Amino acid sequence: MRAEKAKYIYAKNSAFQKAGIELTLEFINEEIASKLEVTKLLSNSKVFKIADLGCSIGPNTFLAVQSIIDAVKLKSKSEGLNPESVEFQVLFNDVVSNDFNTLFKSLPERQYFAAAVPRTFYGLLFPEGSLHLVHASYTLQFLSEIPKEILDKNSPAWNGGRIHYSKKEVREAYSAQYAKDMNLFLSARAKEIIPGGFLAALIPIPHVGDGPSHVDAFESCFIDMAIEGLLEEDKVDDFNLPVYSPSEDEFKAIIERNGHFTIERTEKTYREVIPDASKPSVKRFADQTRSGFEGLLKEHFGVGNEVMDELFDRYAEKLIEFGTLSGSHKSFVDFFVLLKRKVQS
Numbered sequence: 001m002r003a004e005k006a007k008y009i010y011a012k013n014s015a016f017q018k019a020g021i022e023l024t025l026e027f028i029n030e031e032i033a034s035k036l037e038v039t040k041l042l043s044n045s046k047v048f049k050i051a052d053l054g055c056s057i058g059p060n061t062f063l064a065v066q067s068i069i070d071a072v073k074l075k076s077k078s079e080g081l082n083p084e085s086v087e088f089q090v091l092f093n094d095v096v097s098n099d100f101n102t103l104f105k106s107l108p109e110r111q112y113f114a115a116a117v118p119r120t121f122y123g124l125l126f127p128e129g130s131l132h133l134v135h136a137s138y139t140l141q142f143l144s145e146i147p148k149e150i151l152d153k154n155s156p157a158w159n160g161g162r163i164h165y166s167k168k169e170v171r172e173a174y175s176a177q178y179a180k181d182m183n184l185f186l187s188a189r190a191k192e193i194i195p196g197g198f199l200a201a202l203i204p205i206p207h208v209g210d211g212p213s214h215v216d217a218f219e220s221c222f223i224d225m226a227i228e229g230l231l232e233e234d235k236v237d238d239f240n241l242p243v244y245s246p247s248e249d250e251f252k253a254i255i256e257r258n259g260h261f262t263i264e265r266t267e268k269t270y271r272e273v274i275p276d277a278s279k280p281s282v283k284r285f286a287d288q289t290r291s292g293f294e295g296l297l298k299e300h301f302g303v304g305n306e307v308m309d310e311l312f313d314r315y316a317e318k319l320i321e322f323g324t325l326s327g328s329h330k331s332f333v334d335f336f337v338l339l340k341r342k343v344q345s
């Protein structure tokens, strides 16, 4: 019988993603120990290749990669291989605008060969059959593009004045775009991952709890700033966050329809922010959002740092006003899946 692992953490918002990743590394390591056939995977090479997709600038990527390498070494030993004979290559992927210099400057003392692969993961990134394990945490919520119908004033899915999905037609358009993107993602990975290889993904799924979410707080800043003339109203109408959180069933159905992978393990994990509505804590949360969206926002609105400072100062205030990080509606839920590339499909 499998030991029950902790599926719940209570963390400061500054260490929120790290804590979520740590929870799921245990699941990955267990699956490596019980199901990854290292000897078979390395029958034609002694280099075990890992890719971390949407790696950002660290440090979470280093934590994940090192834990996976340690688990693969242990497994190779248990299969009778000399772990010293296995070499590791780690391929760090993100979009071209990612700051790979910062990532490589902070690369820890390591036991692997490292390389960067800057390009969107919604297409082929690596040669066919060249990877043994792919990891992707908190990155598959990003859409490749905004669904076109929500930008069309004549469509029932037009999302003018909002920046995310609330009404049914908009949600359906986001969901259809997500299904299309994930199918592209899975089909590309199916080419790259050798049969028997693993794909581990950790995605945020819809927010639980009462009351407004942090996205609601963010949206209200755009509306206020458009009313006050600080942002152009037409541009607010056309701006939509390119992120979507699928439900657990929706995500599983996409994997099954794609057909190239078996689902070996799923887990639902919970992160809860330690209530801390102090200004520095809330500012940190707002800054994390800023680092994810600033480039996109500046380009869309054609504005500079001053407007961004105003937007994110307001966002921090709204997070306090809405009680998003301090009330009873502060839980975040993640969904973890461990997939295995089918031998034939």
Ligand SMILES: C[S@@+](CC[C@H](N)C(=O)[O-])C[C@H]1O[C@@H](n2cnc3c(N)ncnc32)[C@H](O)[C@@H]1O
Binding pocket: 017, 021, 053, 054, 055, 056, 057, 060, 061, 093, 094, 095, 098, 119, 120, 121, 122, 136, 137, 138, 139, 142, 144, 292
């Ligand atoms: C929230 S960060 C997560 C970073 C890291 N994986 C972690 O768990 O801490 C999301 C990252 O995904 C990257 N990303 C978003 N869309 C992407 C795409 N289409 N291809 C590659 N990377 C992408 C972003 O640039 C960003 O660095």
